[in-house]
Amino acid sequence: MIYKCKNCGGDMVFEPSIGKMKCPFCDSTECEEVSTGSEIKDGDVATEETAQELGYSAAGNLLCPNCGCEIELGKFTSALRCPACDSNIIVDSRMKGEYKPEFMTPFKINEKSAKEMIKKKFDSLRFAPRDLVSEARLKKIQGWYMPTWFYDMDTTLDYYATGIQEKKETKGNTEYTYIDSFDVNRVMDAKFNRLPVDAADALPDEMMDLLAPFDTKESMPYDSRYMSGFYSEQYNQSADQLRPRAESQVENFGRSMCHDEAQSGSHGRYNRTENENLKVQYNDVSAHYGLMPVWKYDYTYKDQPYPFYINGQTGKIVGTAPVDPKRVWTFAAIVTLVAIAIGVGLSFMLDFNFLLPVVVGLIIGLIVGFTNMHPAAGKVTVNSATYVAPGDKKVKVSTDVYRGRETKTRQLNNN
Ligand SMILES: [Zn+2]
Ligand SMILES: [Zn+2]
Incomplete structure (x- = not known):
């Protein structure tokens, strides 16, 4: 499907700064839908006539509803720009059924602001190649709705560790170090809410962690009008396939939550914990499919790709600038x-x-x-509090059992 301006027939796009569709040619906000007629599902066999009627060529390529040219669709592509006429096409047949997103976060940052943010951030980099933020290069920036799985995970965390308390004391010329150890156990119920895992091969896994958080409270039900002007894909992997990545986040966050909790026990704070061990029990898990807004700027330097990403909701930029x-x-x-x-x-x-x-x-x-x-790619700014609300965790077991004391001595040179 494409959206045409009712006034001039131009191609309408979603404009983040006003949160509406807008015609870039005449500024009208009135549009009409032009169907691609693509009611066949991928893989369905169609005769030449029905295929053309339905918006596909006999070879199975998408026909641009505007100029009629054949477009070879990527395996997962669900929204794109016609390479011949620049119309923004939304492939409805790929947004249906199990592929229909439950919700989406529309872009809040438009292309102009995204470019300005990149310029501002990297202009000050003394050693970046000079064309990194050039207007010509920045033309390649693209808005992507990244298919993302959000997991709600109701868990019980069972944590064991050895807690160490150290005290030093000096008697005469001897320094004594007393090392007290405790068997620490914490069990808590924790509900993780909307843990994001990107479901597009186009976005490297670690980038999602850097781009997060996305505020899903601002999400809307899926609406194809938000898509016009942007690229998108269906999820490349199912919620079950990507669940291990959500679980590894639960383990990391869970360990740090229990570690913090261990510091508030009957025996006071520990100087350090050793032999940490966490078992996670998953009581209830559900996954929700959403589209998240990401600006993607592919910069190439000496044949090496340097992708940059901007969270289209918050403006957070991640990516490593090459150095000259x-x-x-x-x-x-x-x-x-x-x-x-x-x-x-x-x-x-x-x-x-x-x-x-x-x-x-x-x-x-x-x-x-x-x-x-070696400049850095960006910082992870999420922690367990991003996904577990204070009311969503409950400590059930908190024991610290004294194991005994080890004493070390050291002779001091008193001059
Ligand atoms: Zn117009
Ligand atoms: Zn076209």
Whole structure:
């Protein structure tokens, strides 16, 4: 299906800044649907006539409802732009039945703001290639509705660890370290709410963790009008197939929740915990299918892809900017020379060996060079509190059993 402007016949797109469809040509917000007629399911056999009637060519390719050209659809593609006429096409047959999203979060950040955010974030990067934020390169930015599974998991966490408390004491010339150990057990019920796992191969797994959280309270029931102007895919993997990734999040969050809980026991805080062991019992699990807004900017540098992603709801940017080694090492060389010049100057004034500042300067230069060669991709900003509300956890068992004391001694040199 495509959406046409009632006023001028132009191709309507969803405009995040007004939360409505808008014609980019005449600014009208009135539209009409033009069906692709694609009522056949993928894989159905159709004769040449019925296929054409239904919006597919005899070869099984989608026919653009606007210009009629044949479009070879990707295996999972559900929304795209016609490469010939730039119409925004929504493949209805791929948004039906089990593939109909339960909800979606419409884009809040439009293309212009997404580009500005990337510019702002990476313009200040001293060592990035100069065209990283160029207008020409940024044209490649695309809005994607990422198919995402959200898991609600009602769990019981059973956690064991050895809690260690350390005390130091000095008597005369001897330092005593008392190491008390405890068997720590915590059992708690915890309800994880809307744990996201991306279901598109187009988005690397770890990126979802970096892009999260998405506020699902702002989600809407699925509506194809939000899709126009964006790309989308059906889920590439089922909720059952991706469940292990949700479970590994539960284990990580669960361990840190129990670890925190261990600090509030009858024997007070522990300096550290060892031999942590967590068993998770899944009492009830349900998965919900949603589409999340992500801007995707594919930048290529020296044949290496550097994908950047922006959470289309919150504006959080993730991705690693490439560095131009020439720019890094030129800068490192300048730092080195300045350090050496100052050091050697001092060596003559203060009368020490001038080789010392030369060595120190080279070391500083190497450190500056290597630390700038490897910038970071972004930070994970979610924690267990993002998914487990305070009222959704309940501690059922909290025991700390004293195991005994180990004493270490150390002789001190009292000068
Ligand atoms: Zn128009
Ligand atoms: Zn077309």
